Amino acid sequence: MIDMTKKLNIAIVGLGQIGNYLYNELNTKKKDILKKTGKIISVSAISAKNINKKRKFRINKKIFYKDPFKIFKNNKIDILIEAIGQSDGISKKIVEFALKNKIHVVTPNKALISKHGNNLSKLAEKNKVNLEFEASVGGGIPVLRTIKEGLATNKISKVYGILNGTCNYILSEMEETKSGFSTVLKKAQLLGYAEPGNPKLDLNGYDALAKVKILSALAFNNKVSNSKCLMEGIENIEYKDLEIANQLNYKIKLLGITEIVNNKLFERVHTCLIKKNTYIANVNGVMNAVIIEGNPVGESVLQGEGAGPGPTSSALMSDLLSILRGNIKYPFGISDNKRKSPSIYNSDNYSNALYIRLEVKDKPGVLSEITKKFAKHKISVQRLIQIPNNKNKTASIVIITHKSLEKDYQKCIKSFKSNKNIIKNPTLLRLF
Amino acid sequence: MIDMTKKLNIAIVGLGQIGNYLYNELNTKKKDILKKTGKIISVSAISAKNINKKRKFRINKKIFYKDPFKIFKNNKIDILIEAIGQSDGISKKIVEFALKNKIHVVTPNKALISKHGNNLSKLAEKNKVNLEFEASVGGGIPVLRTIKEGLATNKISKVYGILNGTCNYILSEMEETKSGFSTVLKKAQLLGYAEPGNPKLDLNGYDALAKVKILSALAFNNKVSNSKCLMEGIENIEYKDLEIANQLNYKIKLLGITEIVNNKLFERVHTCLIKKNTYIANVNGVMNAVIIEGNPVGESVLQGEGAGPGPTSSALMSDLLSILRGNIKYPFGISDNKRKSPSIYNSDNYSNALYIRLEVKDKPGVLSEITKKFAKHKISVQRLIQIPNNKNKTASIVIITHKSLEKDYQKCIKSFKSNKNIIKNPTLLRLF
Numbered sequence: 001m002i003d004m005t006k007k008l009n010i011a012i013v014g015l016g017q018i019g020n021y022l023y024n025e026l027n028t029k030k031k032d033i034l035k036k037t038g039k040i041i042s043v044s045a046i047s048a049k050n051i052n053k054k055r056k057f058r059i060n061k062k063i064f065y066k067d068p069f070k071i072f073k074n075n076k077i078d079i080l081i082e083a084i085g086q087s088d089g090i091s092k093k094i095v096e097f098a099l100k101n102k103i104h105v106v107t108p109n110k111a112l113i114s115k116h117g118n119n120l121s122k123l124a125e126k127n128k129v130n131l132e133f134e135a136s137v138g139g140g141i142p143v144l145r146t147i148k149e150g151l152a153t154n155k156i157s158k159v160y161g162i163l164n165g166t167c168n169y170i171l172s173e174m175e176e177t178k179s180g181f182s183t184v185l186k187k188a189q190l191l192g193y194a195e196p197g198n199p200k201l202d203l204n205g206y207d208a209l210a211k212v213k214i215l216s217a218l219a220f221n222n223k224v225s226n227s228k229c230l231m232e233g234i235e236n237i238e239y240k241d242l243e244i245a246n247q248l249n250y251k252i253k254l255l256g257i258t259e260i261v262n263n264k265l266f267e268r269v270h271t272c273l274i275k276k277n278t279y280i281a282n283v284n285g286v287m288n289a290v291i292i293e294g295n296p297v298g299e300s301v302l303q304g305e306g307a308g309p310g311p312t313s314s315a316l317m318s319d320l321l322s323i324l325r326g327n328i329k330y331p332f333g334i335s336d337n338k339r340k341s342p343s344i345y346n347s348d349n350y351s352n353a354l355y356i357r358l359e360v361k362d363k364p365g366v367l368s369e370i371t372k373k374f375a376k377h378k379i380s381v382q383r384l385i386q387i388p389n390n391k392n393k394t395a396s397i398v399i400i401t402h403k404s405l406e407k408d409y410q411k412c413i414k415s416f417k418s419n420k421n422i423i424k425n426p427t428l429l430r431l432f
Numbered sequence: 433m434i435d436m437t438k439k440l441n442i443a444i445v446g447l448g449q450i451g452n453y454l455y456n457e458l459n460t461k462k463k464d465i466l467k468k469t470g471k472i473i474s475v476s477a478i479s480a481k482n483i484n485k486k487r488k489f490r491i492n493k494k495i496f497y498k499d500p501f502k503i504f505k506n507n508k509i510d511i512l513i514e515a516i517g518q519s520d521g522i523s524k525k526i527v528e529f530a531l532k533n534k535i536h537v538v539t540p541n542k543a544l545i546s547k548h549g550n551n552l553s554k555l556a557e558k559n560k561v562n563l564e565f566e567a568s569v570g571g572g573i574p575v576l577r578t579i580k581e582g583l584a585t586n587k588i589s590k591v592y593g594i595l596n597g598t599c600n601y602i603l604s605e606m607e608e609t610k611s612g613f614s615t616v617l618k619k620a621q622l623l624g625y626a627e628p629g630n631p632k633l634d635l636n637g638y639d640a641l642a643k644v645k646i647l648s649a650l651a652f653n654n655k656v657s658n659s660k661c662l663m664e665g666i667e668n669i670e671y672k673d674l675e676i677a678n679q680l681n682y683k684i685k686l687l688g689i690t691e692i693v694n695n696k697l698f699e700r701v702h703t704c705l706i707k708k709n710t711y712i713a714n715v716n717g718v719m720n721a722v723i724i725e726g727n728p729v730g731e732s733v734l735q736g737e738g739a740g741p742g743p744t745s746s747a748l749m750s751d752l753l754s755i756l757r758g759n760i761k762y763p764f765g766i767s768d769n770k771r772k773s774p775s776i777y778n779s780d781n782y783s784n785a786l787y788i789r790l791e792v793k794d795k796p797g798v799l800s801e802i803t804k805k806f807a808k809h810k811i812s813v814q815r816l817i818q819i820p821n822n823k824n825k826t827a828s829i830v831i832i833t834h835k836s837l838e839k840d841y842q843k844c845i846k847s848f849k850s851n852k853n854i855i856k857n858p859t860l861l862r863l864f
Contacts, residue, residue, distance in 0.1 A: 025728070029585050035653075035766050036584060134582070140729035142582025149581075150566070150574025152468060153461050153749040221467075279714070279735075289733075296457070296742030297572035301721075303711075303733035310728030317585040327759055334467050 007040045008324065009075060013068040013094055014083035015048035015055060017192075018108060018135075021309035022081060022316050024057035029317075037324035045071040068094055072101065079104045079323060081316065087111035099123040099131065106319040108135030108312050114210035117217065117224045118339075121331035131331040132319035137211040138163065140311025141304040142318055143290045147218045148333040154294030156219040158259035163211045163269075165286035165306035166194045166202040167234045167254040172284040175242045175251075181235070193286055193307070204233035205254065205269040212256040212267050217332050219292070220260060222342040230268035230347050230406075236427040237271060241357060244385065244398055245273055245429070251281040252429060266345035272432035273355055280432075348407035353382065355400050355429040356413075358422050362388055362395040366421045370397060373419075377412035379404040394423060400431070439472045440756065441507060445500045445526055446515035447480035447487065450540060450567075453741035454513060454748050456489035461749070469756035477503040500526055504533065511536045511755060513748065519543035531555040531563065538751040540567030540744050546642035549649065549656045550771075553763035563763040564751035569643040570595065572743025573736040574750055575722045579650045580765040586726035588651040590691035595643045595701075597718035597738035598626045598634040599666045599686040604716040607674045607683075613667070625718055625739070636665035637686065637701040644688040644699050649764050651724070652692060654774040662700035662779045662838075668859040669703060673789060676817065676830055677705055677861070683713040684861060698777035704864035705787055712864075780839035785814065787832050787861040788845075790854050794820055794827040798853045802829060805851075809844035811836040826855060832863075 047068035080098040124131035188194035250273040288306025479500035556563035620626040682705040720738025
C-alpha cells in the first residue's frame with residue numbers, strides 16, 4: 001500500500017524509445033502529478049543494457065543500474081515501470097520480483113501480459129499491488145480503462161478493430177502510393193513505424209493477436225486464453241489485391257476480432273475486405289481504432305495514435321496516476337478467482353466468404369482444375385476474376401466465394417499444394 | 433466514506449426514462465456489481481412526481497416517496513442518483529442537501545453541472561464525497577473519465593465534436609430524405625430523439641454549449657466558465673443549405689468546440705461546413721463524437737450513442753462503480769482551490785470564413801446593395817451563388833467569404849436588418 005505522506009520512488013527498467021520518453025515525462029510533469037494526485041514522485045533508478053547509447057532525452061547516470069535487480073538492493077522502490085518488452089526472460093522475472101515484493105508494476109508489454117497475464121495478475125492480487133498495462137493495447141487510446149471502468153456493467157458481445165499501426169500504415173501507404181509491399185515496408189522502417197531488424201511480429205498478426213487476447217480477457221471477464229487462433233498477417237498482400245479490392249468497392253484492413261459465439265470465445269486476426277463507406281475502412285495510416293459492442297451502451301468507438309513513444313507514455317502515465325490516486329484494483333477488472341477459462345470456439349466451423357488469389361501458370365485447363373477443387377470441397381464461387389500477366393506467362397485468379405466453412409477452405413487450400421500449376425501460396429482476405 | 437462491510441443504500445430521484453432504466457439496471461445487475469466492486473447495493477428509495485405514471489420497468493411502490501427530501505428522514509442513504517434534470521430548483525436543492533450530508537451524488541444533469549458545477553464540486557470536496565457526472569456529456573461515451581484519467585497528464589489544447597444527437601439526427605435525416613427542417617423535427621419527436629414539448633434547448637445549441645463548458649473545465653483544469661459564448665443552433669438550416677453544401681463538397685454539422693487561443697478560453701457552438709472526406713463529417717444520425725487534441729497523445733477520437741436511457745445508464749453505472757470502488761476523487765480532476773477562472777477569448781477577434789445565405793427580393797440592384805455592404809465591412813467574398821426562386825419572385829444569395837473578423841460580420845449582418853429587400857434573418861454556417 002502507498003503511504004500518502006512520503007515521496008514515491010519510481011524505477012524504470014528499459015530505456016528504449018518508450019522508457020526514455022517516459023523518463024523525461026516523469027521528470028518534467030512532477031508538478032502536474034502532484035496537482036492531480038497529491039503525491040510527490042521521484043525517478044530514483046533507471047536501468048538498461050547500455051548506459052551510453054544515444055538517447056533523445058539525457059539520463060541521469062548517477063541513478064543508472066546495469067543490473068536491474070540491483071536497483072532494489074539500494075532503493076526502496078514503490079512503482080516499477082517495465083519497458084523492456086520481452087514476453088519472458090528478464091521482463092517476466094523482474095515483474096514477478098516486483099509484485100512479490102509489493103511493488104506496483106506498470107508496463108506496455110503486451111507480449112508479457114498476453115502470455116503470463118493470468119499468473120501475474122494473481123500475484124498482484126495476492127500482494128495487494130497494482131499491475132497496470134493500459135499501454136499494451138491501442139497506444140494512447142485508453143481502451144482497457146474504458147472497458148474496465150467506463151463501460152463497467154455493460155454486457156460486451158464483441159470487440160474488434162485496427163490494433164497494429166505498422167500494418168495499417170503499410171496497407172494505407174501501398175494504396176496511396178501504388179507501391180509494392182517491400183518498398184513500403186522499407187519506408188515504414190525508415191520512418192520508425194516498423195522494427196528495423198525483425199518486423200515479423202507486427203506483419204504476421206502476432207502483435208495484434210496479443211492485444212486481442214488482452215481485450216478478450218477484460219471484455220468477457222475471462223482468463224487470457226492460450227488457445228491457437230486464426231492468425232493471418234499482411235505479408236502476402238500485393239498492390240494488385242488493393243487494386244482489385246478498390247474496384248469491388250472494398251478496402252483491405254488487418255483486423256483483430258474477439259467475440260462470443262454460442263457462449264464460446266472466438267479470437268482471430270486476419271486481413272479483411274471491408275466496404276469502403278464504413279467507419280473502420282477509413283481509419284488510415286498509423287491510427288488504431290477499437291469498436292466495442294455492448295449492452296446497454298450500443299456501439300462505442302475509440303480511435304487514436306496506436307504507437308510511438310508519445311501516445312504510449314500517455315497511457316503509461318494514466319496507469320501511474322491511477323496507482324498514485326490509491327486505486328488498488330484487480331488487473332483484469334475482477335478477482336482472479338472469479339475469472340474462468342473460456343471455452344474456445346472451434347474455428348473449423350466458422351462460416352465466411354473469402355477472397356482467394358491464386359498465382360497460376362497461364363495454360364489451358366488450369367482454371368477448370370481449380371474450380372473443380374472448389375466444388376469438391378463444397379465451396380461455391382460467387383465471383384471469379386482472371387488477370388493475365390503476359391510478362392511471364394502466369395495469371396492471377398481471384399475467387400470470391402459464398403459463405404463456406406473454414407475447415408473446407410483449409411482442405412481445399414491444402415489440396416493446392418501438390419498442384420504444380422499454382423506457383424505460390426494463395427493470398428486470403430476475409431469478407432467483413 | 434463508504435464502509436466496506438455493509439450494504440450500500442441508493443436513492444433515485446427522478447423516474448423519467450433515464451431514472452427508470454437505471455432503476456432496472458441496478459436491480460438486475462447486483463451480482464455483477466458485487467463481482468466488480470465487492471459491494472452489495474440496494475435501491476432503498478425512489479422518488480418522482482407521479483407514482484402511477486406508466487413506466488417501462490415496474491417500480492416498487494413500497495419505497496416510493498413523493499417528497500424526495502423525506503427519503504433521508506427514514507433511510508440512511510449512501511449514494512443519491514439525481515435524474516430530474518433541472519438546472520436549478522429541486523435538482524440543485526437535493527444535490528446540495530446530499531453533498532452537505534456526506535452522501536455521494538451521481539447525475540446526468542448537464543444543465544445543473546454547467547451552471548452550478550463550481551459550487552457543487554467545492555461542496556463535494558469539503559464533505560469528502562464524490563460528485564460524478566459522466567452521463568452529462570456524450571451519453572454512453574466515457575469521455576469525462578477519459579480526460580480525467582485516461583489522458584490525465586496530457587496537455588490538451590482543443591476538444592470538439594458532435595455533442596447533440598438530436599441536431600445531428602435532424603441534419604443527417606434532412607440530407608438523406610431530402611426533407612425540410614420541420615418535417616424531420618416532427619419525425620425526431622415521434623421517435624423520441626427530440627423533446628415532444630419544447631425541443632428548443634437542443635436546437636438552439638444550449639444543450640451542446642452546456643456540454644462544452646463541462647468539457648472545458650476538465651480539459652483545461654479551469655473553473656466552469658459562465659461567460660457569454662458564440663451559440664448558434666440549427667433552427668435556420670433549410671434543405672437547400674444541405675444541397676448547396678453537398679455541391680461544394682461539404683457536410684453541415686453542429687459542432688461544440690473549446691480551445692485555448694493565446695492562453696484564453698474560446699468556447700463556441702455553431703453549425704459548420706466540414707469537408708466531406710473528414711472523419712467528423714461522416715458521423716451521422718444520433719451518434720455523438722468527441723475529438724481530443726493533446727500532447728503527447730496526439731488526436732484521440734471517441735464515438736458512441738449520445739443519448740437514450742441505455743447509453744446514459746451505462747455512464748451512470750460507471751460513475752456508481754467508481755464510487756463503490758472507493759475512488760474518492762475531485763469532481764473536476766483537481767482540487768477546487770487549484771482551479772482558476774479562465775480568461776475568456778474575445779470572440780469579436782475570431783477570424784473565420786463564413787457561408788451566409790440571404791433570402792432577398794429578386795429585383796435589380798439588390799445584389800449590388802449587398803456586396804457593397806460586405807465591402808464596407810471589410811469582408812471579402814470568395815464565392816457567390818445566386819439561386820432564383822421563381823415562385824415568389826425571391827432569390828437565395830449564398831456568399832462564402834474569405835476569413836474576416838467576427839465583429840465585422842456582426843456589424844454587417846446588423847446592417848441588413850434595415851434592408852427591406854432582405855426578407856429573412858440570414859443563415860450562417862462557419863467553415864471548419
